[in-house]
Amino acid sequence: MTLATLHLPVDRDIGVPIFRQIYDGLRGAILEGRLRPGQRIPSTRSLATDLGVSRLPVLSAYEQLLHEGYLVGRTGSGTFVTRHIPDHLLRSRAIGRLKPSTQNPGGVRAHPVLNRPTPTSWSLPAVPFQIGLPALDLFPRAPWAKLVARQIRAETPEQLAYGDPAGLRSLRVAIAEHLRTSRAVRCVADQILIVPGSQAALRLAAATLLEPNDRVAIEEPGYFGAHRAFRAASAQLVPVPVDEAGLNVAALQRRGSNIRAAYVTPSHQYPLGMTMSASRRFALLDWAERNQAWILEDDYDSEFRYVSRPIGALQGMDASDRVIYIGTFSKALFPAARVGYMVIPPSLWARFVESRFAFDIFTPTIYQRALAEFLESGQFARHLRRMRSAYLERRDALLRGLERHCADLVHVHNSDAGLHVTVLLREGVDDREVIAELGRRGLAAFDLSSTYVGPVQKHGLLLGFGCATPQRLLAATRILGDVLRERV
Ligand SMILES: Cc1ncc(COP(=O)(O)O)c(C=O)c1O
16 A cells, blocks of 8 residues: 555644644545555554654554554554444544535624634644643543443433433532532532533623623633633623732732623632632632622632642632632543533522523433432542542653753743643743644644733743653653754
8 A cells, every 4th residue: 555545645834733634644544445444554664754754643643543443453463444434433424524614604793702713732632741631541431331321221211301400419419519528619509500511611601691792800821711701702801910829819900890700710720820829819709799790710620739738719718609610520530521510609590590591401411410420439539539649640750751851941830730731931932833843743732822812921831741641741751852952
């Protein structure tokens, strides 16, 4: 088989990581029948030579295709196209042929969110430095599959009926218990609303609390998912700087009194990683009460803290019910579950449930039931304990690698918690260029500059360590060092 039959053009200038191009090319060739079931494909070494790229992106692409079942490896005899292409893959071939139209159909208004490209690294596979992904390799898939399978069998017909817009009662009880004991959240099950992830929670909060053109304070730099949710609700973003103690509340106060809501990540500021100090927390709560504003607290990854004890949620300090607390199972379990939750102040409960109904009525119940059992049986607590030590090991490997290969090239901003470490780059080094080059070498970090709404203040990299083994992280820091050294 030759490259010509494979049609695998690799272009370094289109901003798509090389491994992604190779993955897409091979997958396309399999689905379109240019690579036949059972056919042997070239070794990674010879394909890398033919394409004129390093072996790492080819290995990453093969690994992903093996993982997804398009390829099978036979020890000693090579890599082959699977003989069993499942139906859903063939269906995706049909979908893959539908090219999105580049023309604007008549009457469709430009949309403030849809006009922006989705952050490219978001849906890439679990390669070193990928942000937002937990240790998918360590998830206890067998016991989880048992729980889900029981729900799929639907042992009672009621399991197939509509669910409660607020969420499954037993799950809400289990989450309330977990939040009270491990996050110092003040809540009862009647305040817990189950949603399909924290992105949905942000969208729901924006739709429920904001009118078009309302002003929403956001951390600068901050979480782009929140920016998108507020823009989609036609709100005006008001960036407020953060410093070592978190959101600068004095700067927030100077932005005027007509701010409806503030979005914050007090336990682990996204993306810089610091914790909001107690005095800032009180000042923020005071600001909200004086201005009759809402605080949206995004507590996305605080189960994982490596120094000191876990820090309680801001919500637990709130005596006047201004905080809407948002949490997710995307980091503690896995993002594909799409289960998140909100703690709603009693005064807003009826409005939120009504809004929830208007959106999509309720969150699919299969995972809710499985999750309730996972929490009730103690498996969730056990999983968190195991993950904390695994992440500590992964974080330490990343820090060791940075020390060894990038010591004079990056400054580690904060590494106390969560699943990524943010590093600042030397003056004059452009983080987007670094990201593009890392992508060409099979790695997927995220640039700090994309997290600013206003002028970019600092260039840096968000380095995810959750989804890669310590060995792969160490190897990746060596590549990062090479890429950075070429730029100073
Ligand atoms: C700050 C922050 N909030 C929320 C999320 C997304 O959570 P979900 O998958 O529940 O929408 C992420 C994902 O990485 C995040 O970084």
